[in-house]
Amino acid sequence: MSEIAVESFPRIRTGAKVRPVTQDAPVTRYLLIATTLVFSLTFLFAPLALVFVEAAAKGFSVFLEAFSEPDAIAAIKLTLLVAAIAVPANLVFGLAAAWSIAKFSFPGKSLLITLIDLPFSVSPVVSGLVYVLVFGAQGLFGKWLSAHGTQVIFAVPGIVLATIFVTFPFVARELIPLMQEQGTVEEEAALTLGASGFTTFVTVTLPNIKWGLLYGVLLCNARAMGEFGAVSVVSGHIRGLTNTIPLQVEILYNEYNTVAAFALSVLLASLALVTLGIKSFLEWRHADALAAGGGRH
């Protein structure tokens, strides 16, 4: 192969390897690659590795013991419960929002999209605070709620609401651009051929958006299970009752129970790794079925 090339392009025979003009000099290349590697080793890999090393610092049995604590079990259960409510809620919203925005044309669309993205630009702590101002003891509905014997803040409903708020845009912002790209031709064909609206959605739209939907749900779930700031404001940190895994991690860490804190962190870090794995797989294998540039949060 190389012999033939040399025969047909005699100028290469001079021995000097010609570098295409669009390539950087090897020195630059190695320098930039080295910088990237060192930077990501210190800032990305080291924090992740430390979680696993610290969790295993006192042996496997101590690591496992952290999960038999009743408070830890309660935290895991609460985290699962919160995600089980928040993710489907935002999934239904994402579908509804994407359907109305992508399949129809009406004025004010870009404003609506900006408003849907709003929770991403609000600090998690502020996200929690707004719910305290609405449902807290001194909040808008505080008196009414306490008169009716219900509590939202410092209780599970507040945690669910705050989680829904911070994970609000994930599914919608993945589906909207994707469904806009796909247009309405296929749905119109199905409807013309006599399919009902529901049948059209299930048999035409859903197969087209399934990977994008999975992508959005995945990111939504990761954030729902890992949310700290917003939940921290509304939870009240009642052990065994209103502590999610991240809040339990905080308490354990502040009590210098490092191994237990990192053991619970292993759970969340593994979730993050699985999320990144599936995410990369989807981007690699189903890139064409995802919105271009979508879901980058």
Added chain:
Amino acid sequence: MTSPTLAGRHARRFKAPSVIPGFGVTFGYTLLYLGLVVLFPLATLVWRSSGLGLSGLYQIALEPRVAASLQTTFAVSFLAAGIDLFFGLIAAWTLTRYQFPGRRLLDAFVDLPFALPTAVAGISLAALYAPNGWFGAPLADLGVKIAFTRWGILVALVFIGLPFVVRTVQPIIAELETELEEASATLGASRLQTVVRVLLPPLVPALLTGFALAFARGVGEYGSVIFISGNIAYVSEIAPLLIIEKLEQYDYAGATGIATIMLAISFVALLVINLIQAWSRKRFGHV
């Protein structure tokens, strides 16, 4: 020919006619859910702070501890976004333009700060840079203290902001046409001239957007910062932490005031991002 009445009816319609069903239900639900979950609570915050008035907000912002925390938050976020801008551009360039073993893995790991819960990142960074940590111990020998100082906040915000720059710049680098580089080289430009005068200008809007996103995220960040910062009043206290402290002291006005200031800043950041993108669409034809 369309009859004038029909045309008139079309003009009054909110949405363009379509055979696709379900607009009323999905649009109504979208507005209702958005209104209840996002807009109403945020409006409550604005309404509560309007009770304080501008002078009240000003007073809260000038409270020495609040002023110090706001200053720390903004200054460190700005610096962190700057560091992310520099290393993010290098990382984006490396990951898009070069082939090397482990590239795909590295590319996937850029999103780690998005995926890793902030509390986990927080305690991990704190342990890394603590005086007895993997990085903290050798740095302590050199007399450098990171954890429980402002530098700790910087480390956490650099971590949290990196993917914003990389992920905003990466698609633009991938789209750069090699023809332009070739033309530039053919016309006698050195590689450095090509990079600075041909390749970098179209990246500027994406870089600015990435910077603004990283900055905005840094200003609001809480979980990854509070463990490593040590939260020393007037030194390493961030504004979000002060909101929580005010809430714990039942100082709702104070908490609302700081939150309003932070919210205003995020809106300004959002506006700046939109302006950059509008300018970029006009100037370069892409976002």
